[in-house]
Structures are given as C-alpha cells and as structure tokens.
Amino acid sequence: MIGTKELGGRTLIGREHIIEGAINAIRSPGMGGVFFIGDSGFGKSVTSRRVAELLQQEMSVMNVHASSSLAKVPFGVLAPFLTDLQIDEGNSPVSILRAMWTRLEQSHHLKSHPLLLVVDDADHLDEGSATVIAELATAGWAKVLITSRQQPGPPQDLNRLWYDGIAERFELPPLSRDQVNQMCQTVLGDVVAASSSDILWRSSQGNPMLVQVLLDESRESGSLMLQRGVWLFAGDLPRGSALKDVMRRRFLRLSDAEREALQLVALAEPVDQQAVVAISGAAAVAALVEHQLITITGDAVRVLRLWHPLYGEAIRTLVSVPRSLVLRAQLLTELAEEPEDTEGLLRRVSWALDCGLAVPDRLLIRAATLASQLFDNDLAQRAAAQVTGPGYQLRAQVIMARAHYNRGDYSAAAALLEPGFATGSTLEDLVDGSLLWGSTRSALQHPAEELLRDAQRLRAAGKRVAAASQDESVLILRKIEDHSALHELMALSAAGDFSALGDKLQVLEHHSQAHLRTTETKVFILVMRAEWLCARGLPLQARVKLEQASGLFQGGSEQVFFFAEFISLRLVLCLLDAGDWKGVDAALERFVVDSGRGLIPFGGGFYVARCFLLLRQQRYAQALDVVLAGVEAVRNNDPQQLFQLCVAMAFFASAALGQVAAARQLLAEFEVAGHGGPKLTRWYADAFMAAGKEYCAKDGTGLDELHDVADLLSDDATKAVELQALFLCISLNDRSRLPRFLSVAADCEGPWAAALLAYGQALDDGGAAAFIRAAETLRAVALTPLAAECFGVASRLSKRDGDIRNAAWAEAGRNACSNDLGQPQAQSPEALNIQKILTPRERAITSLALEGLTDRQIADQLHSSVRTVEGHLYRSYAKLGIAGRQELGFVVGLTSPNALH
Missing domain, CATH: 3.40.50.300 (P-loop containing nucleotide triphosphate hydrolases)
Structure with a gap:
C-alpha cells in the first residue's frame, strides 16, 4: 500500500x-x-x-x-x-x-x-x-x-x-467523512471532534482543497480551537473568504460578460437562468457551466447556483458596493420582488444589507427567523438588529436570543428573553420565544419550579391579552393554555415526575379541541409522549410517536424553537433503548447530513449516542475514545444538557478499563458540574457513576449507590433506566436483584431488553441450554463479550454433564464471538463444522428449537415472523442433512447423524 x-x-x-x-x-x-x-x-x-x-x-x-x-x-x-x-x-x-x-x-x-x-x-x-x-x-x-x-x-x-x-x-472522488476526519487529524496533529470534521466534510462536500481552506480559515479566526487535546468548533463556521485569491485568479481568465454573470449568480443565488441570460448572454452562462464555476438545477424553472457554495463569499468580497448596487438594479428588473424559496430570500436580504439598503421589517423578521433556524447566526443577528418597527421588537429580541443560544451563550439569551416573557400585548408576542425561554432555563440549570411558575405567568398574561381583545378572546385563551401546558411538560420532564407527566399528557391528548392545536404544539406533545414511553421501557411505541412528530414537522415552523433537533435526539435515544443499532447509525447519519451548521451546537448529542451504544455492547475502550471528545464538545455548547451524562459515561468506561487515575479526574469533574437538563439523562448518569465507583473501589459502596438508584426508579414509569441500573449490578457480579431484573426486562420492549431477559433467565436457570440461548440472543444485539462468557459457561456445564453435542455448539459460538472481537481462537473440528454449516441466525433459531420451543414461541422471542423462523429451520435441516426437528438432538455440533458413531 x-x-x-x-x-x-x-x-x-x-x-x-x-x-x-x-x-x-x-x-x-x-x-x-x-x-x-x-x-x-x-x-x-x-x-x-x-x-x-x-x-x-x-x-x-x-x-x-x-x-x-x-x-x-x-x-x-x-x-x-x-x-x-x-x-x-x-x-x-x-x-x-x-x-x-x-x-x-x-x-x-x-x-x-x-x-x-x-x-x-x-x-x-x-x-x-x-x-x-x-x-x-x-x-x-x-x-x-x-x-x-x-x-x-x-x-x-x-x-x-x-x-x-x-x-x-x-x-478522483470526494473524500468521505472518515477521510476528512483523517485529513484534519493529520493536518492538526491532535484529536479532531467527529462533529467538527463532519461540519468541514459537509461544507466542503469532500473537496480536499476546500477542507484545507476551511481548516486554515477556521484556525485563523479562532472558531476552531484546541481544547484539552481536542479540536472543536467553538464559534461559527467561516464562509470561505480565504478563497478570495483563488477566485481572483480564476476571474482573470474570464471575459467581461462571464465575470458579470458569475458576480450576478454569487450575489443572488439561486437565481433564474433567464434573468442572468438576459443581462450577460447565454454564451457567458454556458462558459461558466463549462468552467465548473456555476451549475444549472431545477425542472420547471431553471436556476443558477455556484458550483460550490463556498465560492460565494470569496466572489462577493471581490465586488465593490457601487458595482453591487448596479448589478442589483439590473437583476431586479428581471426578477420578482420577493423570492419564495428560503435560500433566495436569505441571499436577497443579505445582499441588501451588504449594500446598505433599507429592508422592510417584515422581510427582516422572516429572514432572521430562517437564518436562526439554519444556524446562520451572523445573518440572524444582522437582520434582527435592523428591525425598527415597534410591533416587531419583541420578535427581533427572541431571534437574537436564539442566535446566542445557538452559540452556547445561554446567559446572553436569557438576558434578551426574560424581560419580554409574558409581557407582550398580543398573542404572537406571548407565544414567540416561550419554548426557547423554557429551554434556556434548563440550560442554565434553573429549578423545575421556575418552569411551573412560568406556566402560571403565561396564563395570567393570556387572560390580560384576551380581555383586551374580546373578539379573539377564546382563541387567545386556548392557545395560551396550550403553551402553558408545554411549559408544564418541560418542568415535569426536568423534575423526573413521569407519573404526573403521563397524567398531563393524557389530559392534553384527550382534550375536546386537540384537533385545533398548532402543528408545533402537536409535535411537542408527541415528542413528550415518546419520552414518557421510553422512560417506561416502551421504545418501540415511542418510535411510532416520534415518526408521527417528524411527519407533522415536514413543513417547518415560524417559531425559533429547535424542533428538528428536539425530535432527532429523542429518536436516537429511543432507538438506543430498543437496541436497534442499525437504526441508531441511520438516524445519526441523517442528523449529520441534515443538520448543517447545527452540528456545532448539537453535535455533542452524536457523541452521547455513539458512546451509549458502545457501552451497551461492552466495548469500553472504543466508548472511551468517543466520549472523551464528546466531553469537550458539550463543555462549551450544551443545548440539550448532556454534559453530566457524557462525563459519567467517560468515568464509567475509564473505571471499567482499570484507568483509575483518569477515572478520578472525571469523578471530580462530575461532582462540580451542575444538575441541569431532563431527569431521565441524570438518572442514567447516576447509574454509570455508581457502577464506575464500584469498579474503582471494589468495596461495595458503589453497589449500594446503584441499588439506591434502582430502588428510586422501581416505579413503572422509569423502567428503562432501572433496567440499565440492574444490568450494571449484575455486570458487577451482584445477583441480589435478579428477580427484579427479570421482571423489569420482561416488561420492556425491544431486542436489547429481550437479550437481557434471556441472560437473566440463564442465570436463574443455571443450565447449559439456557446459557446457549442467552448467548445467541446477546450476540444478535452485538453484546459480544457477554455472549462469549455465556457460551463459555455453557461449554463447561455441557462437558461436566457429558453432553458433547451442546459442548460443541457452545464452543463454536464462543469461537465465533472471539472472532467478532478480533481474538481468534483454535476451534475444534465439531465447532468448525457448526460455524461453517449454519449462519448465526440459523444457530440462534435451531438452539431455541432444540429447547422445545414452538415456531411461534421462537418468533416471539426473536421479534421475528413465524414464516421467517420456518424458513430458517427448513434451510438448517437441509444443511444438516436431517428430516426435521425431531433429529436436531442428534446433530448439534456435527455434520450428520452418522458422525456420532
């Protein structure tokens, strides 16, 4: 190579x-x-x-x-x-x-x-x-x-x-995400946060030269900084102005008409092709397309864009204000006054502001709202700051607060939001920013009681506004009641009162006028219901609610609250609870592709999800590598209050690996951190911290804390975290809570809970067949180290009992796990035969059949269909050379019945 x-x-x-x-x-x-x-x-x-x-x-x-x-x-x-x-x-x-x-x-x-x-x-x-x-x-x-x-x-x-x-x-293809991360680490010489390199990958579209340009510009501007050995974005992404010299050289090769056409596209993209052709000529446009400077998109209406978005800022810096004004006047004679698409509107408003032109407040507010939702914080603040009309001032303050929130400056966001909360004279004034204010309170770790008081303040303000607007009083009171209820949902989530949260959701969902609610309110209620279901250990039902919420939100929102990210994070956590690792990977991939600049504030959630997945698979070393970068990513910008959980997982992984000194440093950091965010994530953090303490001290104090956490969570409403806490107990060789572990696992949904249930049943049963069944189920959810352990136990028990068939089966499974873990072992001839003849899925199903389970029971156990089970068994019988289920006992671990003799 x-x-x-x-x-x-x-x-x-x-x-x-x-x-x-x-x-x-x-x-x-x-x-x-x-x-x-x-x-x-x-x-x-x-x-x-x-x-x-x-x-x-x-x-x-x-x-x-x-x-x-x-x-x-x-x-x-x-x-x-x-x-x-x-x-x-x-x-x-x-x-x-x-x-x-x-x-x-x-x-x-x-x-x-x-x-x-x-x-x-x-x-x-x-x-x-x-x-x-x-x-x-x-x-x-x-x-x-x-x-x-x-x-x-x-x-x-x-x-x-x-x-x-x-x-x-x-x-030569564009670089992949991993290759951009590798390039960044090669250039910078230290660990680069994956969320940061993902931003560069997305912004550069994998173009190596543009990755290098963005790296240089980001370091020079200070937006990319080295923090405790990790490079991460602490500010807004540069816009590519460092390409100015490159574009100037390319300008010199163009004709006057081509240069004019390129400037028009850069200043107004996306712009109608016919408008540019009318000004600069079709030949100039064709030449720019050939030179790979612009591209043509669209079907009904053909529009021109720059070949790469980063070219835009560099080209615009080469155009003087007088020249820009002339081009603007020429182009506006060919175009509609106000673009309908988001991208066109933002470019048009930004262009006007660059030229020092006045823009109507209505357009400024619309552009500023869209920019804040797209994490273009500079444009959001520029546009909002230009608003002059008294009727738009509260809205402008909310938008500027969202820009501060995007940057992780929650105190600055609060300074803008608090004075205006519940003080407006219209329904819009009261609703604008109310959810953002609730999230800002959480980010600043304000008590849940403050959110409940805010709900009452909002109701009182609604009555005041309704009294002054008799014609719309009913509508105002209904919408204000909805928003007040959303504050209460946030408060109950923050307090961890899931029983009260369930009751509140029940009332909201069955309200007689629920169908009249805004899309945003419906989405918020669906997401909170999903959170409640996840807490109860019902992630499959939660996923349905989140998919409904995502479908409702497709049209976007006029509010400045981060609904898309609000849904995405909970979907990832839902899939993690279910044990749907492929679903987690797909959701994280969509998050990276769709988030754009939102990866700067919300990229920390990527690390939490990835680390959580790895910890559930007992891949502690890989989890630690991921989460240490995640700790730095959420240290400065933590909109979802994940810092405590991130540090707790890092502490647990360090302790489980025996890195006691590093674990103690993380323990100290956890203890001085504030307690903000949803109680659900804090409970997970407490469970990991308690287990980590036991790994470090091995004196039973960590186990006592873990028992306390499990006891606290023994309510039906929090079975997901209780299952995690009880599993950590068992992982520490404490089986005192095994009956409760079995009960909780049986009540939870998803492959991960089913695998833990099979493991608990094996511990309770103590037989080789039960351990084989547990091992196959654990391996199916990539809990490979524990699966290998179960196969080993099954092998020892089978050999003790003289059961050579089950011993061979267990040896084959243990060796397969070792290969999965990169630890190949010498395999017996019988084990090799099993490994070669049957696939892992076929072995899992035939092992259950060997125990006497019916096809329906196997399907239920493995969350599959009866037809799928029948198909796997049919193929297994054919491979083993037997007629059916009745001969399975004679061929476990062997290639044919005659091999026994």
Missing part, C-alpha cells in the same frame, strides 16, 4: 489506492498511460506528483503544464522542446514529434530510463499539442500521466488513448 505523504503543503488522504493503481498501470508493458480526472481542488496535480516521485528512480520524468493562456496557441506548451525546429516545419505534427523526441533524448537519457510525461491540466491543451502527446504514447515512446477536469475533459486525441485501451482512467 502506498502511504500518505505531504507534497507542497497538501496532505494526500483517500488517494492511496489510486496512486497504487496508477503506478501498476504505468509499469504495465501493455499500457501507455494513466488519466487522473477530477473536479477543481480534488488533488489531481498533487496526486500525479506523488506518482512521479515514486517512479523517478526507474523513469525519466518530464512535466508539461497546460494553461488557459496557451490553449489557443498551436503547440504552445511544447515550445520549450521545439527550439531547434525549422520555421517551415512549424505546422507539421510529424516534424514536431521528431524534433521533440530528439530534444528529449538529449536531455533525459532515454536509452537508460523510459520517459514518463506528466501533463497537468490537459483540458487546456491545444489540439496540436494533444495530438503529439497522444502519438508519443501510442508509439510506445513514452508513458503519459494526464490530469484533467471532468468538464470539458481532455482533448479528443488524448481521450482516444482511453477509448482504445492504451491508457487507464482514474476518477
């Missing part, structure tokens, strides 16, 4: 296989060369230089650099090699080829070293030069390494090398 190396300040990541493949192709006797094709900034040149560097000991390397300035000059790039050419031979490709070869032989000693001709930016080659270079490769006089953009691509003569099979083509 070709290693990663820096060349010219650029780090090669994700190009190793391409470099290796190119070298092998160039060395191949039947191959004339290689093409590297990719967009601007994808590293074509630096990758070709790396290939040339690795081949320089065995080949004579010559570089040819094409350029747009020489594109129309016949044989322009070859001029340095044609100084001895006679004037009358200047138009003869054959004469030029001979002259060039003679010069190359003289200067590069080609008799001892074959020639590698590296042609950079071949899309700028003139036709004559392309013909000569193609002839060199076709005749076998040289190998060629050609770089080119996708559009317009290399000249036709060079392309024929690939069509004819003489050259191989490699397309």
